[in-house]
Amino acid sequence: MNIPNSITTLIVGIAVTLISLWYGQHHGLMPVAASADANDVDELFNLMMTIATGLFILIEGALVICLIRFRRKKGDLTDGPAIEGNVPLEILWTAIPTLTVFILAIYSFEIYNKMGGLDPMVSGSGMAMSHHHHHNPSTMENMVAMGVDSQVAIGIGKSMSAGEQEPLVVEVNGLQYAWIFTYPDTGIISGDLHVPVDRPVQLNMKAADVIHAFWLPELRIKQDVMPGQLSQLSFVANREGTYPVICAELCGSYHGGMKTTMTVETAEGYDAWVQSRTVAMQSEENQTVAVNPSDLSDAAFLQAYAEEMGIIKNTLDQIPHGPMTMMSIHQ
Amino acid sequence: MSEATTHHGGDRKWTDYFTFCTDHKVIGIQYLVTSFFFYFIGGALAEMVRTELATPDPDFVSPEVYNQLFTMHGTIMIFLWIVPAGAAFANYLIPLMIGADDMAFPRLNAVAFWMQPVGGILLISSFFVGAPQAGWTSYPPLSLISGKWGEELWILCLLILGTASILGAINFVTTIFKMRIPEMDIHSMPLFCWAMLATSALILLSTPVLAAALILLSFDLMAGTAFFNPTGGGDPIVYQHLFWFYSHPAVYIMVLPFFGVISEVLPVHSRKPIFGYRAIAYSGLAISFLGLIVWAHHMFTSGTPGWLRMFFMATTMLVAVPTGIKIFSWCATLWGGKLQLNSALLFAIGFLSSFLIGGLSGVMLAAAPFDIHVHDTYFVVGHFHYVLFGGSVFALFSAVYHWYPKMTGKMYDEFWGKLHFAMTFVGFNMTFLPMHYLGMQGMNRRIALYDPQFQSLNQVCTIGSYILALSTLPFLVSMVLGLVKGEAAGRNPWRALTLEWQTTSPPSIENFDEVPVLWAGPYDYGIDSESEDAGESVEEMLAEVAEVG
Numbered sequence: 011m012n013i014p015n016s017i018t019t020l021i022v023g024i025a026v027t028l029i030s031l032w033y034g035q036h037h038g039l040m041p042v043a044a045s046a047d048a049n050d051v052d053e054l055f056n057l058m059m060t061i062a063t064g065l066f067i068l069i070e071g072a073l074v075i076c077l078i079r080f081r082r083k084k085g086d087l088t089d090g091p092a093i094e095g096n097v098p099l100e101i102l103w104t105a106i107p108t109l110t111v112f113i114l115a116i117y118s119f120e121i122y123n124k125m126g127g128l129d130p131m132v133s134g135s136g137m138a139m140s141h142h143h144h145h146n147p148s149t150m151e152n153m154v155a156m157g158v159d160s161q162v163a164i165g166i167g168k169s170m171s172a173g174e175q176e177p178l179v180v181e182v183n184g185l186q187y188a189w190i191f192t193y194p195d196t197g198i199i200s201g202d203l204h205v206p207v208d209r210p211v212q213l214n215m216k217a218a219d220v221i222h223a224f225w226l227p228e229l230r231i232k233q234d235v236m237p238g239q240l241s242q243l244s245f246v247a248n249r250e251g252t253y254p255v256i257c258a259e260l261c262g263s264y265h266g267g268m269k270t271t272m273t274v275e276t277a278e279g280y281d282a283w284v285q286s287r288t289v290a291m292q293s294e295e296n297q298t299v300a301v302n303p304s305d306l307s308d309a310a311f312l313q314a315y316a317e318e319m320g321i322i323k324n325t326l327d328q329i330p331h332g333p334m335t336m337m338s339i340h341q
Numbered sequence: 342m343s344e345a346t347t348h349h350g351g352d353r354k355w356t357d358y359f360t361f362c363t364d365h366k367v368i369g370i371q372y373l374v375t376s377f378f379f380y381f382i383g384g385a386l387a388e389m390v391r392t393e394l395a396t397p398d399p400d401f402v403s404p405e406v407y408n409q410l411f412t413m414h415g416t417i418m419i420f421l422w423i424v425p426a427g428a429a430f431a432n433y434l435i436p437l438m439i440g441a442d443d444m445a446f447p448r449l450n451a452v453a454f455w456m457q458p459v460g461g462i463l464l465i466s467s468f469f470v471g472a473p474q475a476g477w478t479s480y481p482p483l484s485l486i487s488g489k490w491g492e493e494l495w496i497l498c499l500l501i502l503g504t505a506s507i508l509g510a511i512n513f514v515t516t517i518f519k520m521r522i523p524e525m526d527i528h529s530m531p532l533f534c535w536a537m538l539a540t541s542a543l544i545l546l547s548t549p550v551l552a553a554a555l556i557l558l559s560f561d562l563m564a565g566t567a568f569f570n571p572t573g574g575g576d577p578i579v580y581q582h583l584f585w586f587y588s589h590p591a592v593y594i595m596v597l598p599f600f601g602v603i604s605e606v607l608p609v610h611s612r613k614p615i616f617g618y619r620a621i622a623y624s625g626l627a628i629s630f631l632g633l634i635v636w637a638h639h640m641f642t643s644g645t646p647g648w649l650r651m652f653f654m655a656t657t658m659l660v661a662v663p664t665g666i667k668i669f670s671w672c673a674t675l676w677g678g679k680l681q682l683n684s685a686l687l688f689a690i691g692f693l694s695s696f697l698i699g700g701l702s703g704v705m706l707a708a709a710p711f712d713i714h715v716h717d718t719y720f721v722v723g724h725f726h727y728v729l730f731g732g733s734v735f736a737l738f739s740a741v742y743h744w745y746p747k748m749t750g751k752m753y754d755e756f757w758g759k760l761h762f763a764m765t766f767v768g769f770n771m772t773f774l775p776m777h778y779l780g781m782q783g784m785n786r787r788i789a790l791y792d793p794q795f796q797s798l799n800q801v802c803t804i805g806s807y808i809l810a811l812s813t814l815p816f817l818v819s820m821v822l823g824l825v826k827g828e829a830a831g832r833n834p835w836r837a838l839t840l841e842w843q844t845t846s847p848p849s850i851e852n853f854d855e856v857p858v859l860w861a862g863p864y865d866y867g868i869d870s871e872s873e874d875a876g877e878s879v880e881e882m883l884a885e886v887a888e889v890g
């Protein structure tokens with residue numbers, strides 16, 4: 011290799027590196043991050059984006075150069091040089107991906123661990139329940155009674171152990187096509203999620219009918235919610251705002267409509283919300299006191315909550331009236 | 342070029358293509374035409390999906406119909422388009438490439454083919470009883486409650502097509518091991534044959550597991566058992582494990598044959614030996630081995646414990662190594678060559694450039710913390726279309742153009758071919774690139790109604806998909822013009838060195854008039870180029886062929 015050639019290589023190398031480093035930090039592809047974990051995931055993504063940009067420029071660049079420089083001249087029927095391989099080069103480009111994925115795997119593992127992915131979680135619903143004994147129509151006790159108490163919960167998030175701030179526990183029930191949040195501490199049942207900022211939140215999640223997936227894009231977390239099995243997510247949201255809550259697992263025709271919001275607000279704001287909900291619930295109870303929910307069809311049962319939860323009318327019409335739906339709600 | 346028309350190829354009447362014919366070439370064409378038929382149906386369904394997504398509301402079709410559309414689109418594209426199209430080329434080419442007169446089991450081969458239309462018609466007929474709506478993954482319990490007969494027909498179709506692909510795989514492996522001409526040892530075999538070995542191994546190991554899952558699902562559906570039904574104590578996660586034990590490898594079943602195609606097309610049209618023959622051959626086997634131990638990366642957010650997620654994260658990332666080796670080797674094959682930029686090579690380069698993007702986003706998806714965010718979003722839809730459309734369909738078109746002269750004896754129309762490429766490339770990137778961003782921002786998949794903030798990018802995708810749909814027109818024009826008034830191709834218009842080019846175009850019924858001679862390695866381009874006249878060796882060989890003919 012002659013001198014000018016290696017200088018060009020060097021310059022190109024530096025340019026590619028700089029562009030990749032810059033783009034890796036400035037791609038703007040992710041939505042806002044509303045938790046420290048989300049920032050960690052973004053860091054990981056930025057690293058991957060940096061590497062990907064470098065490889066992209068390198069390989070697409072090589073292809074474009076081939077297209078321009080190595081076209082056959084008209085009438086030239088000769089062959090190119092008979093290069094069948096090059097051992098050092100092949101070792102190099104085996105080593106590069108090997109090393110890259112090794113680094114990425116370790117880094118991803120770190121982040122995953124930090125997010126509490128390997129945490130034993132609360133290891134089973136038994137323990138999850140031990141702090142909270144409330145008597146509410148749809149708390150986890152009912153689900154335990156359905157025979158899930160022997161299962162270990164699946165999910166992601168650090169276990170909220172004693173000593174730290176007391177976590178806010180919310181029970182999440184996914185059903186075609188709504189999320190229902192129950193706050194065991196206050197008895198609130200709501201169609202949207204409210205959590206205080208900077209306070210650990212633990213979601214104990216179950217599905218009433220088919221598999222749903224609970225996704226908070228701004229927190230970068232997602233977990234399937236399954237019938238007959240407990241799953242959990244725990245997080246600390248650190249940024250106030252209202253964020254979408256989306257069902258990410260195909261759950262029927264109105265799967266696309268199965269979404270609501272999570273409001274992250276100050277402790278005072280959250281308390282005010284609790285207050286207003288408690289009052290609202292009392293007046294609702296007065297109205298519906300004579301009705302036993304299990305006598306109602308699913309749609310009729312939901313109708314009461316529909317406006318509240320922002321479920322569209324079509325959604326209600328969609329709900330099958332089969333025996334599988336709403337089980338745990340009715341109990 | 343040498344002789345123009347020896348009418349051997351014409352020995353086949355068009356009616357032969359509608360019979361239980363055991364000639365591997367007829368079967369290859371049957372597969373190819375059938376799979377194209379289903380491609381157009383699958384494509385039409387995709388256009389309806391995209392039309393629905395042009396606006397945020399479910400206004401073009403109802404949400405149930407929407408779910409049927411993408412379920413049928415995915416199923417058709419995978420099981421009736423890409424997989425059989427791979428089998429089409431394998432059937433047509435393997436015996437020719439190894440100098441055999443047919444496949445090892447010709448009748449079995451015909452049986453396997455005729456199962457395609459049967460399976461396809463069963464699947465399409467499900468539209469009359471309410472097509473399946475649970476996605477091509479058909480996860481219970483949703484698949485158990487959203488329409489019984491459509492779902493059952495879907496299961497039957499997949500069982501039939503799965504059986505067919507097992508029969509095909511047995512045939513390919515036996516043919517490759519037993520029917521090569523004696524001079525051809527396994528390391529002088531064309532790389533397409535290596536690719537089909539790797540593919541067949543995967544089919545044989547994984548497809549029976551899918552069959553097991555489907556049969557159990559069928560029991561749950563029709564007989565009320567509860568293998569997967571949680572209301573009866575079943576476990577839906579077990580289905581997911583069984584399903585992905587097949588369906589992840591299925592991704593490699595869909596791309597490996599086309600990796601083989603690329604390894605054939607690049608050296609011929611860039612006039613250089615394939616770079617790193619053994620590296621490419623063995624990395625294919627490595628991919629199929631790794632492909633068997635990565636399935637749970639589809640389940641990072643499902644009922645999979647944390648430690649298991651980590652195991653599958655590591656194995657998945659490892660796939661990047663053999664894949665990287667292939668991409669680098671292909672680029673090195675082009676580098677310094679004398680590229681003849683015809684439609685075949687353009688599609689091959691289009692393959693490289695788009696498959697690269699699918700590969701890079703694939704490594705990202707392997708990282709569990711990131712996958713948890715984008716799983717089941719449009720990021721994934723973007724990713725797998727870069728792999729399946731960019732990685733398979735581009736290479737498939739490359740294969741069609743490359744072997745068209747061999748199959749028909751005529752040259753296709755290059756102008757329309759290039760236009761086809763340009764429209765496909767633009768339409769493809771317009772359709773699928775924005776999807777990555779949509780997914781990260783919060784657009785989940787399999788939805789007929791979406792948040793209005795995503796509308797403008799969705800419109801870009803939809804317009805892109807219309808361009809993609811229109812791109813099939815120049816393709817058909819090129820093919821038909823070729824047949825009607827294409828120049829006679831002769832035996833070897835590309836001056837290629839693999840054996841299929843030694844016989845007439847199209848080949849006679851018995852393939853070769855005499856046992857073909859192995860006068861060069863499959864990729865020995867420019868071997869004499871150190872001497873003063875680089876082209877001479879090939880010219881000599883061609884003269885020799887002309888004499889034999």
Ligand code: HEM
Nearest residue numbers: 384387411412415418419423476477729730786787788806
């Ligand atoms: C004509 C170009 C194509 C367009 C415009 C297109 C469009 C789409 C869209 C928008 C979806 C998303 C459904 C969703 O998850 O919300 C989809 C799903 C899918 N596509 Fe395509 N696609 C095309 C070609 C292909 C090809 C060539 C293949 C395979 C070889 C393929 C395989 C699939 C699969 C497997 C799914 C998943 C279906 C499911 O979720 O059940 N597509 N396609």
Ligand SMILES: [Cu+2]
Nearest residue numbers: 222257261268
């Ligand atoms: Cu849902």
Ligand SMILES: [Cu+2]
Nearest residue numbers: 257259261265
């Ligand atoms: Cu859903």
